[in-house]
Amino acid sequence: FFHSIHATVGLDRFGYLRTTHNTSINTCTACRGLQLTSVTIKVIMHFSKRSLGALALAVSVGKVSAFQTHTRSESGPRHIAAFISKDKIQQSIVRKSNISGVSTFQMSISAENAEVKTPLEEISPSYKELVSKLQTITQLRRCSAVLDYDRMVLMPSSDDAAASRGAQQSALASIIHEKATDSSISGLIEKVHNDLMSADINSSQFEDERRVLELTKISFEKNERIPAELEAKRAALGSSAYTAWVKARSASDFSMFAPTLKECFDTAKAIANYHRGGDTSVPLYTQMLDEFEMGMKAERIDDIFGEIQQALVPLISKVLASESPPSMDALHGTFDIEKQKDVNKEIITKMGFDIDSGRIDESVHPFTMSFSPSDVRITSRFSTDEWYQGLAATIHEGGHAMYEQNIGGSCLDIDSYLSMGAHESQSLFWERHIGMTKEFCKWTSAKLGSALSGEGSDFDYSADDIYGAINAVSPSEIRVEADELTYPLHVILRYNIEKDVVEGRMEVDDIPQRWNEAMKSMLDVEITDDAKGCLQDVHWSGLAIGYFPTYLIGSATAAQLAYYCEKDVPNFHDDIANGEFENIKNWLTEKVHKHGRRYESLDAMLEDQLGEPLNPSYLINYLTSKYTELYKI
Amino acid sequence: FFHSIHATVGLDRFGYLRTTHNTSINTCTACRGLQLTSVTIKVIMHFSKRSLGALALAVSVGKVSAFQTHTRSESGPRHIAAFISKDKIQQSIVRKSNISGVSTFQMSISAENAEVKTPLEEISPSYKELVSKLQTITQLRRCSAVLDYDRMVLMPSSDDAAASRGAQQSALASIIHEKATDSSISGLIEKVHNDLMSADINSSQFEDERRVLELTKISFEKNERIPAELEAKRAALGSSAYTAWVKARSASDFSMFAPTLKECFDTAKAIANYHRGGDTSVPLYTQMLDEFEMGMKAERIDDIFGEIQQALVPLISKVLASESPPSMDALHGTFDIEKQKDVNKEIITKMGFDIDSGRIDESVHPFTMSFSPSDVRITSRFSTDEWYQGLAATIHEGGHAMYEQNIGGSCLDIDSYLSMGAHESQSLFWERHIGMTKEFCKWTSAKLGSALSGEGSDFDYSADDIYGAINAVSPSEIRVEADELTYPLHVILRYNIEKDVVEGRMEVDDIPQRWNEAMKSMLDVEITDDAKGCLQDVHWSGLAIGYFPTYLIGSATAAQLAYYCEKDVPNFHDDIANGEFENIKNWLTEKVHKHGRRYESLDAMLEDQLGEPLNPSYLINYLTSKYTELYKI
Known part of the structure; x- marks a missing residue:
């Protein structure tokens, strides 16, 4: 019985192996022919030039641990061969890196007592x-x-x-x-x-x-x-x-x-x-x-968004009335673009964006694009007088990218992102629940201090100053410029309008009036200009109606994931303060990334992985406790 | 009679118009429906941000000049519309640039007494x-x-x-x-x-x-x-x-x-x-x-290569025996990569590579790639201890790129390069017959002086020093490192071998012996290593047999074009010394670029455009007179 396989999840995804020294997988999804009920892959690595190198691998299947480890270095082409028998798996992969200073390696796995089944193909x-x-x-x-x-x-x-x-x-x-x-x-x-x-x-x-x-x-x-x-x-x-x-x-x-x-x-x-x-x-x-949020129903969004709105409107009022708002001084100055790029790259790669499986570039609007899990690219943009928009964009896109880098490699829809809300939850998890925390500011303040200081201008703000400045609330007419506290209301506003238009409860012509009134009542923002009002977003012109709510679904999901991640990852806060993100990233991969589109909906995934479906109270609690403290209300 | 056209040559090729303020075209090749026997397009331009901007256009057809000029600035999508009647052409193009600080313009042409025919479509x-x-x-x-x-x-x-x-x-x-x-x-x-x-x-x-x-x-x-x-x-x-x-x-x-x-x-x-x-x-x-050199016959190559070999072998012997070889000191030192990139870009854009219709990047092996005449990209590579390889590569690829940038826009094979030899003639024309001349060294020596000087190390070589150094002859085992004088023999050697193998006159097994003997007899180079001998080139492994001779066909064509260009372009030498390449580039466009694949062979094009088919004596004369002088033989 001879059979050629793709390689198991861990093997084909070299980036994954590199950072995960003990991986438990229940099912080998990439190799459809092989049902491994419990495999522990232990990786011993020698890092060489550019983090590629010789690798020794041992595998135990079930209770029996029986394996071969093998390393060698050899030039030659990429070659994957696999031999499988009923109770023995041997796989060897000879890799050759195409960079100069070539280092190649071979991995062998042999495992006994694996249950083998015939692939559907x-x-x-x-x-x-x-x-x-x-x-x-x-x-x-x-x-x-x-x-x-x-x-x-x-x-x-x-x-x-x-x-x-x-x-x-x-x-x-x-x-x-x-x-x-x-x-x-x-x-x-x-x-x-x-x-x-x-x-x-x-x-x-x-x-x-x-x-x-x-x-x-x-x-x-x-x-x-x-x-x-x-x-x-x-x-x-x-x-x-x-x-x-x-x-x-x-x-x-x-x-x-x-x-x-x-x-x-x-x-x-x-x-x-x-x-x-x-x-x-x-x-x-x-x-x-x-189309955008598979399996989600409008009435559920009504409930979720209603709850969020009810909690945020009074909270925002209190925040805006606070007599101790944080200073935003730390955001502004004169900053070198190249140094910003360097520190952004250092931070996002430390957070878990695999630069060897992607790139960081610049573009007018930051975005993430995936050509395969091994080539996921992000862009950011930088300005000389404000540094945080650049870093926020880098972390946000980096969060999207880590989802794409850690998804399966079948080239089929099951190995693509679950929904827009799920995708946004990943960017916002990293941007807000990591990047906007006190611990993160502690970790980055020294780095930022040296990157943002120039000739004759010292960036000498404390971690607390930075934390205050990047979290300061200031209601804006423009959604994409809104802070995390007022942002949900921008989304709810457009959601309510588009739903009412679709369901015949209002006319398109009445949108500006409705928009302006709602901005006034919800955020106390005066809109005198359609361009900065209901015309600000491109989505409707692209027929993307039903897309908008996914932004807030993503926010709520991110908060819920952050709650459970903090519970599950032993030293969550210390990890962030120390710039150690491996356990957090692996937790997200286990809970979200690796499932691709295997669940029918975001709710189904959250229920199965966290024990409850999407629940907006995590977002509400997070915002309430954070801003109550920051604004001393 | 209503008919929609592509736009005339000058119009569709905005980059071309920008540099050509008076263009005469005999036939409107882009617009197949329109036979304009003599059109003068006069362009009055206002350059705005990034060289795009409003544009006014006047056209006269035949003896009658009757037209409309029109400029305006407006946002809106790209839109091309054309109205043609028997004796009147009106064309309007509304363009919108996709950069920020949008500037758009409309061109109108109206012309009377144009001969109009029905398009084949x-x-x-x-x-x-x-x-x-x-x-x-x-x-x-x-x-x-x-x-x-x-x-x-x-x-x-x-x-x-x-x-x-x-x-x-x-x-x-x-x-x-x-x-x-x-x-x-x-x-x-x-x-x-x-x-x-x-x-x-x-x-x-x-x-x-x-x-x-x-x-x-x-x-x-x-x-x-x-x-x-x-x-x-x-x-x-x-x-x-x-x-x-x-x-x-x-x-x-x-x-x-x-x-x-x-x-x-x-x-x-x-x-x-x-x-x-x-x-x-x-x-x-x-x-x-x-496959590579359409319409070329082996017996013609035998004649051409035979003539070249017969002339070069004794010339090289004399050159190598010279007691006054030029110094190569000017090539070596410690050079900043960024400054090299900047000066390379300055030089190649001045030579006529349209940077607004392309890019310059870096790669391991320099190459040119065209995605359309409006997006032709070149790459180069730079080292810190030798500066000329980088510049030579930039100019070489720039020459390839100018061919692609000035070819027609039909997206059909008639508007693609004629042959590999024709393509190589363009890169070598610029690399050798412009870039390796005394006049060019005069033009660039000051630029190079400031770009190649570093902290504590002055690059203070004269134009003559530079000319000597970049033209110094030193026979090499490796073709791609060979100077222009010995390069032809590398090509002839492999050509003779591959032809003999194809025609059954020798066995594959005997290639190394034949290679090594010929290198010794032709270039007095001792080959002790197959890697630096017959195994040095990749082509055969890609089944590209018959490709090699195009390198030397390109060299000979470049020399022939240079001879005629010098005759036709009034101030050929002064233009080079002054860094003015517009007339030279336009001459090449007229003689080569714009014809695409309309001729059946390189010979046919040369015969029609220059009055004689490929003639190796131009290459021989060029090399003989240049190296006789340089080596004082």
Whole structure:
């Protein structure tokens, strides 16, 4: 019985192994043919140039520990070979790094008494064919992402270059669309189901494979239901509405955008209506939400957001009335950009962003882009007179990136992020619950002191000064500039409006009035300018209706994860103060990252991993206790 | 009669307009529907932020000058619209730059008495369909190039990242292969020919379109003739032979590579045999050559190379025996990398590389990559103890890039480089016939002086010192390190060997002996090491047999172009000494760049543009007179 495998989770993900010296995995997800009930991988490493090097590996399976360890250094090509037998696994990987000062190594695992099962690809050739088609789609999407990244970070800024890139992207997009709507997919899914039935397979087997089928079926059927004219309308509107929004915003005149925005709402509703198929019991807004926050229902958001609003409005009033607000002086001065870049890089790599599996660059709007778990790139932006926006962006994007770097490597949808809220929970976990803590300020204050001091200007603020300055509350008209305390209300505001428009309780034309009134009543902010009011965000022009609430779902999830992480990780606070983030990052990987899209919803994941679904009281408690102390109220 | 066009040559190529204030074009090649017998475009520009800005345009057609000029600034999307009537052309282009501080402009052209003809796309819907298919292939190839570029310049160096990128590239490559061998293409070509016949069109009409058909037919038929197994063999060998070559080279043992190399030769021969179809009158080596140097024949290379060898061997002997060799001291010292980068960028942009339509980066091996004429990127590499290799690489790649930046924008094969020799002629024209001249050293010596001086180390060499140092002859075992005088012999040596192996006059096993003997007799260089001998170059392992001679074809072409350019451009020498390269670059654009692949061969282009086909005496004369003077022989 000879069988070639991908390598186990820990092995294929070298970055993971490097930082995790004892890894327990229950199921080898990458190698579908192998059901290891309990594997302990112990890694002994010799770090050489650029952190690559010889590696010795020992594996114990079940109660029996029986293994081989082996290291060697050799030049040669990348080569993975695996030999498996009923009670013995041997795997060897010869790697060659393609950097100068080449160091290569071989890992061998042998384990006894492993339970081996036949992979579904062997039982069902249709599954093999399906997986191959789906992986091709993933690869082509990744190609497109590389072109996007290049456009935003490197491409010359001329119109001609942009037009040429547009033509390239559009050729690729047509191919991807063609492959993603390939009519043979639904037939293959059916055949695999038949194969599963006739093979008389225990229903608990092939869980991942069943999830692959399910996810494929859902997205394929959704796409299939959209008529071609509606698809064309969506595409055309996506570009013309953006233009209309840019114009209206630059003129600060909502009425210029209103007719197009109506079309956007109508088109998004039409799409959602097709997406839900015949099932009109699903509210339209819930269906829209599903695009971004799989499995989340509008009525649940109503409850969660209601609770948050009820708690925050009085808290913010008290904070703003405080007579002891922290000073924001530490934010401002004159700072060298190169030194900021260096300290940002030092901090984010220490936090767990694997720079050997990614890059840090600059762009106008910070973003994260993943081409595979081994190449996840983040961008930030820096200014000479304020240093925290740069660091906050780096940590925020770094949080997104750590999710992508620690997700599985199957190139299938099960190994992609669960939802937008789940993704945002990762960026906000690191940005807020690590990066905005007193302990973090303790760890970074000396680093920041030397990076932010220049010729003749000393940055001599204490950790407490920095903590106060970066957490200072100051209500803003603009969401993206809002502090963490007032931010939720910006989201709730737009959520309420978009839901009311979708459900016919208000007209598009009335948005500015509603917006301005709500900003006044919730945040005591006067809006005199549509550009800084209801026109500030791009989302609606891209038909992303139902997207907004994921920002606050992410905030609430981050707070809940932080609560449990603090309980689970022994020296949570000391770790942060000492700049030791390995246990925290590994906890997130265990609880969130590695599951990809295996759960049906964020709620399902939280319930299974933490014991309760999304619960906004963690966010409320966190904000209440933090700001009560900081503002002495 | 309403008709939408691409824009005329000058208009679509904004970078071109910017530097050319009066442009005469005989035929509007971009707009196929429009035969303008003489158009003068006068451009009045206002340069704003980042060289983009408002632009006023006036056009006169024929003797009649009648036009509209118009400028305005407005935000809005890129939009091209054109209105044409029998005697009037109006065209407006609204552009929006995608940089911050947006400045947009509109150009209007109106011209009277223009001769207008119906575009082939309207006469033959099949032509339209064919062009669309071919453009899609071009776009997808450009996508692949972006991924290549990213891999070589930016991608993390881990094996996992490389493997992921490999999977992305391979998914894209399959699609491209599928599109390029689309069986409907040959049918479309036939239909277009029928359409052309039945429309009773003057044979001088639609020259470009006929060339598009011809080029497509040639490449499609070639691809079609290769059996699938041979294609698979080629792909597999391409990767395994590379590995075998790397191993053999690192062991410096040709015999380890010999069996694989035999396979490479056999496979390349088999492919060439299919490529030539039934026509066995075409010698196999000529057929191989055709892949890289379209239309060139082996017997012509024999003549050309023979002449060069006969002249150079005695010249080199005399040079090496000279008692007054120039000093190479000026090359060495301790040089700051950032300052080298800055001066390289200053020099190459002044020479005509349009930095707004490209980038300059660093990579292990310098290269040029074009994603479209508006985005052509070059890389160089720098060292701290020798400065000239970096500058030579920048100028060399800059020369390649100027070819790509000034080629037409149809996204079809007629608007791609003519041949490898033609491409190399452009890099070598700039590297040698500009960059290695006394005048160039005069222009750059002050710049280099300040860029290469460091703390406590002054770079105080005269223009003559620099000229001597960069032109010093020192025979090397390694081709890529060879000076321009001995370089041709490296090429001739490998050419003779590969041709003899292909034509059965020698065995693969005998290559090292032949190599070492020839190096001794031609260059008096002792080879004691296969790695520095016949194993030094990668080409054969990639089945690129017939590629090598294009290096020397490029050298000879560059010398010939330089001879005629000096005659045609009024102040050729002064221009170089003053750092004024516009007329020289425009001359090359007129003679070479803009023709793309419209000629059947390099010889045909040279004959038509210069009045004689490739003639090696220009290279011989150039080298003889230059080195006779420099070495006082």
